[in-house]
Amino acid sequence: MKFMSGSANDSMLEMFLFEMSSLIDQLDEILLTSEKNQALTEDDVNEIFRIMHTIKGSSAMMEFDVIAAVTHKLEDTFFYIRENGIEQQFFTPLFDVMLDATDFLKTQLEAIQNGDELSAGNPELEERVLGVLAMLNGTASPGEGAASPPPAEEPGMGGKGPAEEPVPPAEEAPAESADGITHGTPYSAEVFFDEDCGMENLRAFMLVNTLKSTCNIISYDPPDIETNQDSASQILVHGFHLILETELDHDQLQEIIDECMHVKTATVIPVEGGYAQGAGGDSEIGGDRYEIHVRFEEDCSMENLRAFMLINSLRQKCDIVSFSPPDIENNSETAFEIAKNGFDIVLQTPIPQKELQSMFSPAMHVHDALIKKIAAPDKPEPAHEPSSPEAAADSKASAPAAKASAPAPAKAQAAAAKPENGAAQPAHKPAKPNIINVSLSKLDDLMDIMGEIVITESMVTHSPDLKGVADLDNFHKAARQLRKLTDELQDIVMSVRMVPIAGTFQKMHRIVRDMSRALNKEANLVTMGEDTDIDKTIIDGIADPIMHLVRNAMDHGVEAPEVREAAGKNPKATITLSAQNTGGEILITVSDDGKGLDAEKLIAKAKANGILTKPSNEYTEKEAYMLLCAPGFSTKEEVTEFSGRGVGLDVVKKNIEKVGGTVVIESKPGHGMSVFLKIPLTLAIVDGMDVTVGGGLYTIQITSINESFKAAREQIIVDTTGNEMIIIRGDVYPIIRMHQLFAVPNAHTNIEDGILIWVQAGEQSACLFVDELIGEQQIVVKPLPSYLSRYDAKSYGIAGCTILGDGNISLILDVGSIIEKTMEMR
Amino acid sequence: MSEIMTGTTMSGEIDNEDTMHNKFLVFELEAQQYAIAIEHVTDIINVQPVTRVPSCPDFVCGITNLRGKVIPIIDVRIRFGMAERDYDDRTCIIVVDLHNVSVGMIIDRVSEVITLDEDDIAAPPTFSNVVDVRFIKGIGKTDHGIKLILDCAAVLDDFGIPAPGME
Numbered sequence: 001m002k003f004m005s006g007s008a009n010d011s012m013l014e015m016f017l018f019e020m021s022s023l024i025d026q027l028d029e030i031l032l033t034s035e036k037n038q039a040l041t042e043d044d045v046n047e048i049f050r051i052m053h054t055i056k057g058s059s060a061m062m063e064f065d066v067i068a069a070v071t072h073k074l075e076d077t078f079f080y081i082r083e084n085g086i087e088q089q090f091f092t093p094l095f096d097v098m099l100d101a102t103d104f105l106k107t108q109l110e111a112i113q114n115g116d117e118l119s120a121g122n123p124e125l126e127e128r129v130l131g132v133l134a135m136l137n138g139t140a141s142p143g144e145g146a147a148s149p150p151p152a153e154e155p156g157m158g159g160k161g162p163a164e165e166p167v168p169p170a171e172e173a174p175a176e177s178a179d180g181i182t183h184g185t186p187y188s189a190e191v192f193f194d195e196d197c198g199m200e201n202l203r204a205f206m207l208v209n210t211l212k213s214t215c216n217i218i219s220y221d222p223p224d225i226e227t228n229q230d231s232a233s234q235i236l237v238h239g240f241h242l243i244l245e246t247e248l249d250h251d252q253l254q255e256i257i258d259e260c261m262h263v264k265t266a267t268v269i270p271v272e273g274g275y276a277q278g279a280g281g282d283s284e285i286g287g288d289r290y291e292i293h294v295r296f297e298e299d300c301s302m303e304n305l306r307a308f309m310l311i312n313s314l315r316q317k318c319d320i321v322s323f324s325p326p327d328i329e330n331n332s333e334t335a336f337e338i339a340k341n342g343f344d345i346v347l348q349t350p351i352p353q354k355e356l357q358s359m360f361s362p363a364m365h366v367h368d369a370l371i372k373k374i375a376a377p378d379k380p381e382p383a384h385e386p387s388s389p390e391a392a393a394d395s396k397a398s399a400p401a402a403k404a405s406a407p408a409p410a411k412a413q414a415a416a417a418k419p420e421n422g423a424a425q426p427a428h429k430p431a432k433p434n435i436i437n438v439s440l441s442k443l444d445d446l447m448d449i450m451g452e453i454v455i456t457e458s459m460v461t462h463s464p465d466l467k468g469v470a471d472l473d474n475f476h477k478a479a480r481q482l483r484k485l486t487d488e489l490q491d492i493v494m495s496v497r498m499v500p501i502a503g504t505f506q507k508m509h510r511i512v513r514d515m516s517r518a519l520n521k522e523a524n525l526v527t528m529g530e531d532t533d534i535d536k537t538i539i540d541g542i543a544d545p546i547m548h549l550v551r552n553a554m555d556h557g558v559e560a561p562e563v564r565e566a567a568g569k570n571p572k573a574t575i576t577l578s579a580q581n582t583g584g585e586i587l588i589t590v591s592d593d594g595k596g597l598d599a600e601k602l603i604a605k606a607k608a609n610g611i612l613t614k615p616s617n618e619y620t621e622k623e624a625y626m627l628l629c630a631p632g633f634s635t636k637e638e639v640t641e642f643s644g645r646g647v648g649l650d651v652v653k654k655n656i657e658k659v660g661g662t663v664v665i666e667s668k669p670g671h672g673m674s675v676f677l678k679i680p681l682t683l684a685i686v687d688g689m690d691v692t693v694g695g696g697l698y699t700i701q702i703t704s705i706n707e708s709f710k711a712a713r714e715q716i717i718v719d720t721t722g723n724e725m726i727i728i729r730g731d732v733y734p735i736i737r738m739h740q741l742f743a744v745p746n747a748h749t750n751i752e753d754g755i756l757i758w759v760q761a762g763e764q765s766a767c768l769f770v771d772e773l774i775g776e777q778q779i780v781v782k783p784l785p786s787y788l789s790r791y792d793a794k795s796y797g798i799a800g801c802t803i804l805g806d807g808n809i810s811l812i813l814d815v816g817s818i819i820e821k822t823m824e825m826r
Numbered sequence: 827m828s829e830i831m832t833g834t835t836m837s838g839e840i841d842n843e844d845t846m847h848n849k850f851l852v853f854e855l856e857a858q859q860y861a862i863a864i865e866h867v868t869d870i871i872n873v874q875p876v877t878r879v880p881s882c883p884d885f886v887c888g889i890t891n892l893r894g895k896v897i898p899i900i901d902v903r904i905r906f907g908m909a910e911r912d913y914d915d916r917t918c919i920i921v922v923d924l925h926n927v928s929v930g931m932i933i934d935r936v937s938e939v940i941t942l943d944e945d946d947i948a949a950p951p952t953f954s955n956v957v958d959v960r961f962i963k964g965i966g967k968t969d970h971g972i973k974l975i976l977d978c979a980a981v982l983d984d985f986g987i988p989a990p991g992m993e
Contacts, residue, residue: 452894696877696878697877741880742880743880744878782896784879784889784896784898785889785896785897785898785927785928785929786927787898787927787928787929787982788879788882788886788889788898791879791881791882791883791886792881793879793880793881793882795881796880796881797880798879798880798881801877801889801896803891803894803896807891808875808877808891809877809889809890809891809896810877811877811879
């Protein structure tokens with residue numbers, strides 16, 4: 001729309017991108033499941049149709065015409081499938097083109113996100129979609145799909161050109177079907193806007209402006225939209241009514257209106273005999289008025305769509321006045337309502353009641369239809385002036401507009417349509433999921449404030465002013481309560497940031513599918529523990545590594561089916577993705593049952609690449625596997641499309657470490673390999689032990705501390721190169737003097753003056769020698785300032801820093817890096 | 827002094843650009859006066875405890891807590907290769923913001939804010955025995971002598987100096 005261009009509002013764009021990506025993910029999921037099962041259920045088809053329709057609408061609104069064009073074609077295709085079903089033989093071409101289309105949409109979205117130039121169009125893809133549609137049609141030429149009006153649900157109006165019958169809103173036929181109306185046809189249109197869009201009068205005004213370029217607008221109601229604010233509420237309740245003349249055909253007009261901003265439903269119908277006669281008088285169908293209460297068979301499901309088809313078939317011979325619930329077409333929740341309370345129709349028809357009854361045939365899953373003759377309103381109002389609720393309902397009965405009263409959300413009207421038997425009370429609407437979308441930055445802010453509160457709390461409770469105060473009972477009581485509350489608050493804030501890993505796992509199905517095809521390998525992806533919740537920031541950080549690992553497994557791990565069969569394995573490989581919460585950490589496993597790793601080959605390769613750090617015979621199996629993660633190591637000679645670009649697993653390791661995790665590789669030659677990613681639950685607030693070294697403050701995560709103790713000189717063993725060690729319960733552990741490592745002056749150097757902290761990081765263990773323990777407290781982990789990142793403090797054993805209660809800064813020690821660094825130097 | 831300064835510069839972000847244009851904060855190191863474009867300055871604070879960070883070069887003193895924000899602190903004297911000197915009550919930390927990176931710079935004393943027109947600024951020297959010319963992007967001439975205009979980016983930049991080893 002014109003008014004959107006230029007200043008395409010940022011938040012709107014953000015919303016658009018968010019909505020699109022979740023829809024496309026959903027689409028991917030449906031497609032992959034369907035493809036796997038080689039079945040396309042009715043639900044799936046409807047869902048895909050709905051997704052395509054939404055994407056088309058939103059992208060047209062945002063003026064991404066290319067996306068709109070492609071999705072339009074797909075929507076047509078699925079409309080056809082919805083009406084006519086699809087034969088199994090067409091699944092493969094359909095899924096292929098659909099998946100390619102989602103890829104195309106993804107690249108487009110990415111381009112939008114990055115502000116890149118959008119592709120000018122994808123005629124090739126559109127061509128393919130049309131090709132599939134033609135294939136589905138068989139020999140049918142466009143237009144034939146619309147052949148017979150449906151007495152039953154099955155033939156329906158085909159995907160092409162149902163121009164000659166009143167078309168329900170929200171379905172457009174391709175432009176080539178312009179065989180219906182020619183120039184200057186008068187139409188009447190009834191438009192409802194989204195309930196919460198606000199300023200309905202202005203929206204209506206914009207709609208009028210939009211239409212002006214292509215239509216001759218004869219009148220609209222309410223007429224004073226420009227000047228009268230109150231018309232907004234009037235439009236909200238009764239809708240906005242337009243009478244206009246245009247050379248466009250019905251579908252084009254419908255489309256133009258549908259694609260206007262915030263238009264919820266729009267009903268466009270040609271005005272027979274001209275608009276002048278349209279006002280007043282019964283429509284040509286005339287006849288008696290009936291009120292019908294329909295109940296569908298209990299197990300038919302999708303009652304809303306059945307009702308919709310019923311209405312469509314009735315339109316042939318009857319003048320539908322109204323029905324309830326009104327929004328059957330686009331609100332799937334109405335299905336429950338109909339199942340529960342039945343479906344009410346008010347219509348006018350000249351055919352006798354008996355014949356009418358026969359129209360509700362059991363073929364359409366109608367269980368019973370209660371038909372009741374009612375008195376027709378005697379005073380019809382002009383169609384374009386429904387100004388009060390009653391008038392609106394009445395005018396529907398008589399004016400031509402009545403014919404197309406399809407979605408009529410006005411409450412008054414719905415009530416008017418209800419039968420006296422009271423079966424249709426306002427149904428219990430199934431509870432909508434109470435979920436809101438919150439931008440991550442707000443959650444980050446919340447987390448920051450949470451951190452500040454934790455700091456402040458300890459600032460208050462450890463205030464030096466408290467020293468020497470005798471009676472603090474009440475203070476301590478209150479402080480305990482405060483502590484309890486902040487703990488609870490923290491738990492909640494944390495849980496808010498948690499999202500299930502399912503979304504990340506879901507994406508992997510696609511990768512496995514694509515790679516199986518490209519590499520001619522057969523593989524099955526099994527996912528477990530998808531509902532494991534992980535901090536959003538961490539999820540974002542591990543999505544790429546997991547993808548990398550899955551690709552690696554497909555490319556390097558899984559063998560070709562023949563090879564697998566020869567080895568006595570199932571030709572179809574299994575890749576397992578699992579996530580589990582092990583208390584303080586999340587353990588994510590990516591494993592395959594492929595050929596596994598050969599430690600000797602790895603070492604030889606590493607040697608050839610010159611990345612061995614010690615004599616090759618000193619490598620344990622585990623260390624050899626970890627060579628995979630060394631920079632510059634890639635076991636595959638040739639570069640493939642998917643992996644093996646020489647970056648290898650070192651990127652995975654780096655990314656996992658970035659979120660505070662560790663990588664462990666296990667393998668059994670011939671039986672596959674597993675990569676374990678250990679990820680902390682959250683990054684932000686941890687329990688820490690504060691220690692001092694030479695006056696400087698350091699914090700060690702409680703989870704990595706085994707024990708702390710004073711050592712006597714005679715317990716210390718010194719090896720020939722001067723390295724100190726200590727025996728704890730029969731095992732020898734190296735001693736790392738922190739003052740030496742960090743070159744801190746004025747620290748204790750006598751081992752008996754300070755204290756030893758026995759720490760553990762994964763498999764590695766050591767004792768850190770520090771001056772003294774200060775105490776335990778919760779700390780808020782902050783990264784070091786980005787200015788310092790060039791000095792790579794992380795690899796020197798600094799994971800970050802934290803602000804203590806007294807305002808001082810303590811450095812958080814990364815035990816793993818410290819041990820690694822020390823071992824490297826020894 | 828620093829009180830007043832803090833007042834004017836803290837609100838710098840909302841100030842009209844024009845009011846900050848051509849304004850420079852003058853500070854002293856040894857006997858020499860330096861000027862720094864005021865739009866870079868976000869704060870002037872007294873010296874406060876700094877936590878040393880291993881792996882950083884000498885001139886990076888460490889990090890400090892500026893009202894809940896952790897910022898790195900560099901000692902300009904060491905950066906310029908001058909002799910270290912004990913902090914006194916005039917020693918200040920000028921907090922500069924360069925491309926959204928906040929860094930505190932320890933200097934001997936802050937003296938004043940001056941206005942320098944384009945005409946008052948001369949090209950940097952090609953040689954100086956006072957300071958490394960890489961850090962200077964111009965010379966401001968005033969009635970009270972010359973001020974060396976600091977190139978903040980250069981002062982903060984590393985020039986590819988590798989981080990010193992841990993030994």
